Amino acid sequence: MSWRNIVFASRLAAAAIAALAIAYWLELQEPQWAILTVYLLTQSSTGAALAKGSFRFLGTIAASAYALTAVKLFSQDPLLLVGSAMVWVFACYYGAARASNFTAYGFMLAGFTGLLVTFQGAANPGGAWLVAVDRVSEISIGIACATLAGALVLPDHAGTQLRGLMASTFRALADHCALSLRAATGGQALIDERRTILPQLVKFDALRSYTRFEAPEMRADAAAMDEVTREFLAVLAAARGLHLRLAALQEGGTALPEPLTAALEPTILALGRIGADPAMPGDPARVRADLTGVRRQLAGLARSIQGMSDGLPLGARADAILVCRQATGMLRDLSLLLLAQQAVFRHSRQRSTPRHAAAASSHPTALLQGTRAALALMIFCAFWHATQWDQGIAGITGLALMNYQCVNTDDPARLGWPYLRAVVAACFCAYFTIAFIYPWLEGFQTLAAFLFLVLLPAGLLIGTPGYARSAGTFTIFYVAAAATGNVFTPDPLTFANFCFGLVFGMFVCLMVARLVPATARGPRRRAVRHTLCVLLPQAANGERAPSQVAREITHLLGALLPQLSLARAGHDRLLRGLLACASSARELGRLRQVATDPSLPEPARRAIEGGLQRLAALFAAWPSSAPSEAAPSGTVPPDAARDALAGMWLALEADDCRPGSRAAGLVVEAATCLRFLEDRLMRDHAFRDFASLDGRLL
Structure with a gap:
């Protein structure tokens, strides 16, 4: 309930209602897509919203062009129409599996929109152009409203977020290094802390890619960001090896030489000061000076121990020197990490070429992802043809949405079942709204007031990390189902059939995803x-x-x-x-x-x-x-x-x-x-x- 979260939720609700009002004013066929797009573009930074909106727009344009071509050529031949849709879906989801961040999102959006416009247009070939134009218009309105609201009301840039995340993660890493120097630290405690740090590292590349849509001074260099990731992992590797040696010595009852024990304590204190200092990013020179001081002390101690000939056997000297050297290497890598972080926002005339996307799947996995999406479409279309179901397009919508959830994940059920439950809950709430609340509302003003009262608490949940995914899914499907056209014509039976078709299509896709696993195990085995x-x-x-x-x-x-x-x-x-x-x-x-x-x-x-x-x-x-x-x-x-x-x-x-x-x-x-x-x-x-x-x- 912080004031920032309240402003965030209010901004979302206002942008969504404004998008709906514009879609009503233009008398578009499905104005709910405008309000839906606003919530689909919910992002934590201006750069991320611009990136997602840009790729969503490009994906929609490409999908509409394909759909109009397919309807023009194949609307009278169901086999060719479904075959072309399968090829399109395969290509889009293959591209989504091979890409990363919002480039993958653009591919997935193209696959989703291509299916909807193709089958809606095929049902009425004469109106296919209007379906495509309306879809592009509705999505463009949502993108414009969401982007404008994010840029004007408490804008938060991806470059600023990346700087803050790198600083906080560096401090957490310094604490982790201090913990590794304490022999009494349990191995599980070190593992638990490493598990809290590593997810932050994964966010670096995504935030870096979003900065491309912001001002030049906010843009992060791709090669420098890769160097940050490598140095980060190098520090973790050194910290892990160091702690294992100290723990082994403690378990064996071997005491370190007194000079080494005395030298480790200032190192622990220096790392603790870095981890506890919120102003650390503002004075990197001081941090490097602190690290250099304790590193030189440990290096000098290692040289003195190496020259000893009396009093310490070879094994004891090797143990002490190993601890000194590993601690020295860890501190050196930590200093290099700080230098790499400073270079992230330094821009040269000769721009570096970013590496391939870290999150991208391998070629065989991407082939399986595309094949799985096409197979799910074929199975559902065969069922649709056999039953002559009047809600086939609703099922296609659900299938396309669930395909979106199954790309780039080893376990579709982990995301798919919660997604399905949130959709079912949203459909029930939307039905209650249409049946018992909308008949009492008169005019757009009362509708807007009601939607604001509903969307404000939903936005608060979306702005709360623990509930963001489920709340976002629920809100998106609620507004998609409950936001009606210009003329309110309630038909509970048709609405219930539509919801059942939507859920059934999702279920079919989820079952196919379970039966045809497409995982990233191959790259891991090869690594x-x-x-x-x-x-x-x-x-x-x-x-x-x-x-x-x-x-x-x-x-x-x-x-x-x-x-x-x-x-x-x-x-x-x-x-x-x-x-x-x-x-x-x-x-x-x-x-x-x-x-x-x-x-x-x-x-x-x-x-x-x-x-x-x-x-x-x-x-x-x-x-x-x-x-x-x-x-x-x-x-x-x-x-x-x-x-x-x-x-x-x-x-x-x-x-x-x-x-x-x-x-x-x-x-x-x-x-x-x-x-x-x-x-x-x-x-x-x-x-x-x-x-x-x-x-x-x-």
Whole structure:
């Protein structure tokens, strides 16, 4: 009930009533489409509303052009008419699955509008042109009213929202890093906090795309936004690996050296200050200075521990240096993230080319999406023809609307059933309104007053995140059903038949979607296979720079992130496994660099090179790994990995290097890398098991 939400709801209601009044004044056939469009364009920012309105208009124009052509050519041949509609629906929903954000919305709107205008026009070919013109006019009126209201009354720009979201997410990430430095933090607490941060990251790309419809100073650079996503995931990967090492030391009863414990506390305090400072975005230089100060302290401590020869065995030194190095890397990545965020709104003459949309489905999945939509249309048209049902167009409307809900989702029922329930509730309320309230209203003024009283609380619910989806669906269908034409001619039986047809069409589409699953599991499987079988062996063999390999893994994860539901066990394990792979690639590359240093003793060099070759072969052979009790099919065999690590470790312990020499430092460096890899291969269940995720979990 905040004043901003009240203004938001009032603005929506006023724009909707104004759109309805203009449609009445122009005597359009279905004025409810004008008020419906206002609520369909409900967005949190001006840029988003402009983006959605623009693609809705383009989709409507394209659909009307197709429909008029189809009616002209095929109105006398039902088979050709339905066949052309199936081809159109397939093309639109294939495009929707391959696109993202409001580009996908434009494709879906074209598919939806094309069906309605085609079948309405085919029922009366002489009036098809009028149906198309009215539909374009009604939607254009709704777009204009919604956009004008959003631009004049408390405008909120997507660029402003993106800046605020990046700042708040950076502070949350700083808190997450501080939490990871506390060994006593439970693993579940870290997972829960990561699950609250990652959904904000998914919003970055959408908000960035909306800024293209705003003033130049509000527009965000696509390549810089991609860099923000990669650095964000790099920080999460470093924080996760660091906490796993600290937790393992605590569980094993191993105490960190006192200087390291003392150095970690200022780091935790510095990160806590950043997370608690709302003014942080206004002074990024100070934030970077704070991070640089604690990072230098940890780096100096790591060098001093590396030079120790007495008092600390090799394993203890490796543990301490690993903690220092991971904390230093996490702070460095956090500083780079801050720099990347500052570059998002810096515009150069040479514009960067944005990457492919992260939320887009793969080609096979998009083919299935388009085929499923066309198949649902064919089944319903066959039923319509067999029964000669007089509400077939209502069913086509419901089918097209449910198709809209089933695109780009692995589980249509999760969105489809709540959507169907909201539509049923809206139909009942609209029937009550038409039967018992409208007969008492006289003139547009009383109708407008009644609609405002209804739409104001609906707008308040739409402006409340927990109720936005269900309230928006209910309001859209309520105004579509209850907003009548210029002349009030109530016909309860016809209205009930229309509602039944609408719901039945939705039900048919939902059943087809359940029977023909079109999921994004393929890209996820390919990401796992490519990471394990190609990228990690490349890092281990020194074929590519470890930073490049880690960057590619985070890029893969960034592309998959919008498709992941972290509440599902398989998706969460996939996320954690890819984060672990990104950090492991750096350690594999660092170990390879140590092996190529001529100062390293020859026995240690041979052991490390042989061990890395064995690990690379294990990763590359993952799909054909023989199943056993210790290593189920599809996992990296733990015994073989343990033997490879143990052989390298024994060779390092056997080398008697002069304290303080270059060789002694390289031995400690290699031992530190092995400690990290041991954590991943022996203790990190997500890293060991995510490769074996079956199709249902993925």
